[in-house]
Amino acid sequence: MIVEGGCYCGAVRYKAEGEPMLKxxxxxxxxxxxxxxxxxxxxxxxxxxxxxxxxxVKGFKRDDLEKGVTREFCADCGTHLATRAPGFEVAVIVKVGTLDDPGVFGKADSANFACDAQDYHRLPDEMPVYQKWMHN
Structure with missing residues (x-):
């Protein structure tokens, strides 16, 4: 599978090739x-x-978090494009809304960090829901 995407203003574009490791x-x-x-x-x-x-991209990592991730943004429009997580260096976490064709995503396989969900969020009931990250 090859997917392409970019930021809202068009200043940054990316291409990702391979099978999704998780959705x-x-x-x-x-x-x-x-x-x-x-x-x-x-x-x-x-x-x-x-x-x-x-x-x-411009990267940002919170220094106050023990396992802070690096979030990659467009420096011009601020679109959050990807995340790189410590301990998961084999993958780049692409944000579905930045894909040229978000429909290729299909459906998520899991919902994570339900512990942080707000009252206005709707937790799915058709897939596994984890209180923290599924791989913790």
Missing amino acids: AECFCRECQYTTGGNSLLLMAMPADGYEITKGA
Whole structure:
């Protein structure tokens, strides 16, 4: 599978090749910050098949978190494109909303960090729901 995507303003583009390692929905508080309050849909793609094809991303990592991830954004429009997680270096976590064709995502396989879900969130009942990350 080859997927392509980019940011809202078009300054950054990427290509990811390979089979998705996971497809998930995340309710963690950090994802709520980047989405403006919603959960976030993500697809982990093999890191060796991921490349920025136009522009450059700006990375941000919170130093106050023990296992802080690096979130990659467009420096111009602020679109959150990808995440790189310590301990999961084999993958780049692509944000589904940045895909040229988000329909290729299909459905998530799991919902994660239900412990951070707000009253206005709807937790799915047709897939596994984890209180923390499924791989912890």
